[in-house]
Every structure is written in structure tokens, then in C-alpha cells.
Amino acid sequence: MTELHLWLRHEARTTERRTPIVPSDARRLVDSGVTLTVEESPQRIFPIEEYEAAGCRVAPAGSWVSAPADAVVLGLKELPDEPAQLQHRHIFFGHAFKRQPGAAELLGRFAAGGGALFDLEYLVDDSGRRLAAFGFWAGYLGAALAVLQHRGRLVAPLTPTVQEELDELLRPAAGDEEFTALVIGALGRSGRGARLAFHTAGLEPTCWDLAETRDLDRRALLDHDVMVNAVLAITPVPPFLREEDLDDPAGRLRTLCDVTCDVGSPLNVLPVYDRTTDWDEPARRLRKEPPLDLIAIDNLPSLLPLESSTGFSVSLLPQLLEFGVGGPWGRCLDRFHRACRELGIVEGESRHD
Ligand SMILES: NC(=O)c1ccc[n+]([C@@H]2O[C@H](COP(=O)([O-])OP(=O)(O)OC[C@H]3O[C@@H](n4cnc5c(N)ncnc54)[C@H](O)[C@@H]3O)[C@@H](O)[C@H]2O)c1
Structure with missing residues (x-):
């Protein structure tokens, strides 16, 4: 696997205590050679110390905006409204591929920055079955x-x-x-x-x-x-x-x-x-x-943030270990490009294809 730098972000929504990766699975990622940066987050159900003890790097809440360009930003729910241009690859539930309210704005931000959205709802196996779900x-x-x-x-x-x-x-x-x-x-x-x-x-x-x-x-x-x-x-x-x-x-x-x-x-x-x-x-x-x-x-x-995070993380871990261009992640990326086309959003030069 090419070297992966994952960046687990703080959730902007204050009532969201869940996390897509729990500390025990964070350790598995680190042990497998993944660089994992975890943002501090006052409401996340797991304290930052547990991620630190698992070998993760620690960064301030919201600092993903200035993360290295090759970092893959991981979260669950919506991004804050800024920055206007998204240059990173992001993994989260975007709710933007079925023309939901705000879809064009969000995809437009990715297109403007050359970033990409890997929507967790579309991370599916060969038969279309979701690989990680709540x-x-x-x-x-x-x-x-x-x-x-x-x-x-x-x-x-x-x-x-x-x-x-x-x-x-x-x-x-x-x-x-x-x-x-x-x-x-x-x-x-x-x-x-x-x-x-x-x-x-x-x-x-x-x-x-x-x-x-x-x-x-x-x-x-x-x-x-x-x-x-x-x-x-x-x-x-x-x-x-x-x-x-x-x-x-x-x-x-x-x-x-x-x-x-x-x-x-x-x-x-x-x-x-x-x-x-x-x-x-x-x-x-x-x-x-x-x-x-x-x-x-x-x-x-x-x-039930503890139980639901733990269950989700167990399913997501093997997929993150295989993060790459083909398979489920490739399908996710194709789905992102298709959603942009369907909304008439012209993508500039992608930084990540
Ligand atoms: N409210 C929430 O917070 C929340 C959170 C997560 C998921 N969900 C929703 O829960 C629902 C189920 O998700 P899931 O992960 O269990 O999906 P799933 O694919 O695992 O299971 C769906 C089941 O519905 C059955 N089904 C489909 N159409 C049917 C029909 N016409 N009659 C009878 N059965 C039918 C399927 O055969 C399948 O067994 C989805 O709508 C999802 O969006 C809600």
C-alpha cells in the first residue's frame, strides 16, 4: 500500500459524539504503517489521550484545513462552511449525491479546490452492499x-x-x-x-x-x-x-x-x-x-455513541487498510465524479485522480 496519511477530524456538529474510528482500531491502522493524525474534540466519545496512546499524532480541532495536501480527511457528518475550496480527499457522509439541499454547493467546493468526496454511503462491495453502516x-x-x-x-x-x-x-x-x-x-x-x-x-x-x-x-x-x-x-x-x-x-x-x-x-x-x-x-x-x-x-x-462508533469502526477498518484507487474506493470516487456531472459542476484539474 502507498503510504496513507489519515486525518480524523473533529465533528462540527456539537451533538455528534460518534467517531468513525475508535482508539483500538486506530492502533491497528498505526501498526499497519498508516500515519494517523487525530484532531482534539471536546465532544468525541473517546478522549484524545486514548488515540495518543495508540500512536496517533494529535492536532487542534479544525486544523485539517491546513493538513498536508496528501492527507485523507476522515469524519462522519457535514463539514463547516469554510473554506470555500476543498483541496483534500474527504471521507464522510456527504448526503450530496441525490441532489439533496446544499448538494451543488458542497460538490462545487470540491470542484473548486480539486479535492474529492468519498461518500461513506457509497462505499459498497461488488454486489452494492454497504460496507460500513450504522x-x-x-x-x-x-x-x-x-x-x-x-x-x-x-x-x-x-x-x-x-x-x-x-x-x-x-x-x-x-x-x-x-x-x-x-x-x-x-x-x-x-x-x-x-x-x-x-x-x-x-x-x-x-x-x-x-x-x-x-x-x-x-x-x-x-x-x-x-x-x-x-x-x-x-x-x-x-x-x-x-x-x-x-x-x-x-x-x-x-x-x-x-x-x-x-x-x-x-x-x-x-x-x-x-x-x-x-x-x-x-x-x-x-x-x-x-x-x-x-x-x-x-x-x-x-x-448510543460508544456502541455505534465501535460497530462502525470495526467495519471501516479493513476498508481503510485497503484505501486505494480501485475496488470500493474507486467506485466511491466514480460516484463522486458522476454526481458532479449530474449537477453540471465542472471539475477543474483534480489533485488526486
Ligand atoms: N434514523 C436513523 O438514524 C437511521 C440511521 C441509519 C440508517 N437508517 C435507515 O435505516 C434503513 C435500513 O437500513 P439498513 O442498514 O438496515 O439497510 P439493510 O439494507 O441492511 O436492510 C434493509 C432491509 O429492508 C428490506 N426491504 C427493502 N424493501 C422492502 C420492502 N418493500 N418490504 C419489506 N422489506 C424491504 C431488505 O430486504 C433488507 O432486509 C434505511 O432506510 C436507512 O436509511 C436510519
Whole structure:
């Protein structure tokens, strides 16, 4: 492998405590000959001393802007608005390849500086399967919050916690009423997480995936008290629920958690709400009669920063060890160039191809 200099940046978003590489995996990178610079960060779940002890170099928060040109800057969420020109190669979730709001501005900054975006959402294997993802913990938290809401024990605002404490809240207590739960997308990462959370809560959910929704039985769906939607929709399918289904007086559904948060997207399978919920207002009453509460939080894994970072880092590590021009990273780079073309962004001379 050519010498790789990775630069783990501080996250600009103050509530983001996760990290794509945890100290134990940082040590593996360093031991493999990677130069790893880690920025100080007040909110990162792992203290900088642990990275230092793993052999990483330490740099001030935000100093990636003046990192050596060949450094590959690693993060999770959005970059700060400055500098206007991005000259480095960056690895993070850019949310910019599907013409999302701000996409043209972000890609334009890369084009202006000659840099490149390796979007983690598009780091996939030969069959298109994501190689590093937070889905498991998203599903786990989605189901956990749904159970707590259904049992009247969800306390706002939500704050980051650890699994042990969450599980303590989830375990059934004397007097808790039995209820039925449904997970759709049950065979995926998020679906598996949701099933585990239900299991911890003493429940065995009904599990549906592609086979069970092909000929959708909405009556059977509405026969559940709690539903967690954890699908990854790739092509449009008929909605799982429509407005009129919520009026059904025989329907039992009282708590709906939409892990996908695909509201507004053409692939949305739950066109029954128009805005997500958040940590301050995790559940919102969607219908008064029959009553239905909605949970649709788009940054669920950040609520378990330790566990979700650890899981993500384990998957990302082997990919970082293979960082190079071909394979998954090559596909990522191709996807970046394609997104620029689709938005009519003319890239200048690239510093990195
Ligand atoms: N809210 C959050 O914070 C958060 C965080 C991470 C991921 N997510 C979302 O979670 C969802 C699932 O992600 P994942 O990593 O588990 O994906 P995944 O690919 O591992 O699993 C998705 C599952 O959905 C199933 N599926 C697809 N279409 C279906 C349909 N029409 N009917 C039934 N099942 C269907 C697939 O067969 C698969 O088993 C995605 O929408 C993702 O964007 C949300």
C-alpha cells in the first residue's frame, strides 16, 4: 500500500459524539504503517489521550484545513462552511449525491479546490452492499424508543446513553401490559437491531421483509400495537400505510417508529406524516382517534455513541487498510465524479485522480 496519511477530524456538529474510528482500531491502522493524525474534540466519545496512546499524532480541532495536501480527511457528518475550496480527499457522509439541499454547493467546493468526496454511503462491495453502516443501532434505538413510548416511559429530551442503561429501562417491569410488535425490513441491519431491542423488552415481534410485503396485507399490519419500519427502499413500492388506514376503528396500531425517515422522498412507504421528530420531541401524536404516536428521528445511532462508533469502526477498518484507487474506493470516487456531472459542476484539474 502507498503510504496513507489519515486525518480524523473533529465533528462540527456539537451533538455528534460518534467517531468513525475508535482508539483500538486506530492502533491497528498505526501498526499497519498508516500515519494517523487525530484532531482534539471536546465532544468525541473517546478522549484524545486514548488515540495518543495508540500512536496517533494529535492536532487542534479544525486544523485539517491546513493538513498536508496528501492527507485523507476522515469524519462522519457535514463539514463547516469554510473554506470555500476543498483541496483534500474527504471521507464522510456527504448526503450530496441525490441532489439533496446544499448538494451543488458542497460538490462545487470540491470542484473548486480539486479535492474529492468519498461518500461513506457509497462505499459498497461488488454486489452494492454497504460496507460500513450504522443501521443496526438505528434499528435498536428505534424499537427501544417505540417500546418506551408505548409503555409510557419515554422521557424527553433524549440524551446520549450507553446500552446497559437503555436495556435497564427496556426490561419489562411488573404490571407492564403485553403488546404485539411488527418489524418491517426485519432481515436487514436495522431490522436485526430492532429485533434485539424487542427481545430485550421481553417481546417477540412479527418479522416481515420483502417476501411478506410483496402482497401487502394492511389489515394484518394494523393488527399490531407497535410497528417499526426499517426497510431500505430502492425502488418505489405501494405505501405500507395510507391516511385512510389510520382511520380504521378496528386498527390496533398505537406507536409507529419510522427508522427510514424517508418523509418527502419518492421512496417513502409511510406517507402519513410530513416531518420528522427529534431528541427534544421524540414522539408526536399523529392521530387523536384512534390514537397514534409517531417516532421518526434521523440521527438515532448518535444516542448510543460508544456502541455505534465501535460497530462502525470495526467495519471501516479493513476498508481503510485497503484505501486505494480501485475496488470500493474507486467506485466511491466514480460516484463522486458522476454526481458532479449530474449537477453540471465542472471539475477543474483534480489533485488526486
Ligand atoms: N434514523 C436513523 O438514524 C437511521 C440511521 C441509519 C440508517 N437508517 C435507515 O435505516 C434503513 C435500513 O437500513 P439498513 O442498514 O438496515 O439497510 P439493510 O439494507 O441492511 O436492510 C434493509 C432491509 O429492508 C428490506 N426491504 C427493502 N424493501 C422492502 C420492502 N418493500 N418490504 C419489506 N422489506 C424491504 C431488505 O430486504 C433488507 O432486509 C434505511 O432506510 C436507512 O436509511 C436510519
